[in-house]
Amino acid sequence: MATIRTPDLAARPYSLTTERTFALPAAVLYEAWTSRLDSWFAAPGSVLMRAEVNAPFFFETEYQPESKSAAERHPHYGRFLQLLADRLIQLTWVTGAGGTEGAETVVTVELTPADGGTHLRLTHAGFATEAARDGHRQAWPMVLEHLGKRLAAQQGS
Numbered sequence: 001m002a003t004i005r006t007p008d009l010a011a012r013p014y015s016l017t018t019e020r021t022f023a024l025p026a027a028v029l030y031e032a033w034t035s036r037l038d039s040w041f042a043a044p045g046s047v048l049m050r051a052e053v054n055a056p057f058f059f060e061t062e063y064q065p066e067s068k069s070a071a072e073r074h075p076h077y078g079r080f081l082q083l084l085a086d087r088l089i090q091l092t093w094v095t096g097a098g099g100t101e102g103a104e105t106v107v108t109v110e111l112t113p114a115d116g117g118t119h120l121r122l123t124h125a126g127f128a129t130e131a132a133r134d135g136h137r138q139a140w141p142m143v144l145e146h147l148g149k150r151l152a153a154q155q156g157s
Helices: 026-034 130-156
Strands: 014-022 056-063 072-084 088-093 105-114 117-127
Antiparallel strands (some): 088 105, 105 117
16 A cells, blocks of 8 residues: 655644534544535535545535626545544645645544534644635634534434
8 A cells, every 4th residue: 555645734834723513423424524525515426535545535616606696616636644434534635716725735623422422623734824724714614514504404304
């Protein structure tokens, strides 16, 4: 097996952490991040992903700003660095303008038991600029809120 090469983040020092507790089992959250990304985050049909360490992935998100008549597509690229079932997902994360600005960042999702549910701690490291970090600092809490709503709705159906 090939050696896992992790990105050198030394020249990109900006990072953020956000946390949220879900009334869901860790297995549900782990699956959402590793094999069901298109059920809550990625545009349906856009995900090319295999949940294996060092396996590359691709997906797109779509967002329609109020000022635009059509949705904007945002490609995301990366590869899995670590996977510990129901406990840890670590992956590289690369997006373009308005995202990571082409920098290979690292997203770490830690899952721990909490009051009948799961506490999720997301760390996103390796931003080249404060502006890129700050944009994600605003976005990640909304993304995690959306994740909770989508998964709760799916569990209820």
